[in-house]
Amino acid sequence: MKRYNNKGKGGSHRPVRSGDPNYVKPKKALGQHFLTDMNIARAIADAMSEGGDVLEVGCGTGVLTQFLLAREDITTWGAEVDGESVAYLHTHYPAFTPRLIFGDFLNMPLDEMFPNGLKVIGNFPYNISSQIFFKVLDYKDLIPEVVGMVQREVALRIASPAGNRDYGILSVLMQAWYDIEYLFTVHENVFNPPPKVKSAVVRMKRNGVKELGCDEALFAKVVKAAFSQRRKMLKTPLKATFGDFGGAEHDFFSLRAEALSVQDYIALTNWVAEHI
DSSP, X not given: OOOBOXXXXXXXXXXXXXXOTTOOOOOGGGTOOEEOOHHHHHHHHHHSOSSSEEEEEOOTTSTTHHHHHTBTTSEEEEEEOOHHHHHHHHHHOGGGGGGEEESXXXXXXXXXXXXXXXXXXXEOOGGGHHHHHHHHHHTTTTOOEXXXXXXXXXXXXXXXXXXXXXXXXXXXXXXXXEEEXXXXXXXXXXXXXXXXXXXXXXXXXXXXXXXXXXXXXXXXXXXXXXXXXXXXXXXXXXXXXXXXXXXXXXXXXXXXXXXOOXXXXXXXXXXXXXXX
């Protein structure tokens, strides 16, 4: 059962406005769209399971942070690359300061910083959302859970099953290691500034897979090659990447990339390994 205290909750957070000495201007270059709906922020915080260290990526002005800090069952950390936001958070959440890291999440050595593991949460900056997920993959044995708000199209892509038009590279690579839930859609009017697209919240929990049963680097290469020409049968993009396989052909060659499940790609990877 999640337990909350009153520290860091709504009373210490107030909307930031132009002319306010603590005003934080959303920066387009950083992909910032600040969430303004407290109910959605609370729902995102509630979606994270109990216990452990939780790192919020892109704390902004603390709209989500305040609800994470109020949870007594987790230890909340923050990663923020915007100095203006960091200064705001220092002012409004001083007790959070020792656990607020001023730096780029994408460059952080998570295994050194969190040797016992961490969960990741956030209203992820739109311009690096896919990069965040690839970073998670790099540390998949360290990160058991991710709850993130991203562009709706990215959320659909990650959660999409095989055979769906949204199914792609990120779908296969993430689903190989995580069970993924599309939680809810978030509309444009609850952000400052409003983005031009809808957003969505996804939850990813590490599955029981320890090893794929194939060369993992080759697996990623096969998946990326397959979707490089997704409208063509697999024979064309795979031969363009790996050669003609000595004249051998696989039954999957007559299918398109979106038709193959994760297990199919593992089998195909092992076949490719034998024929290159």
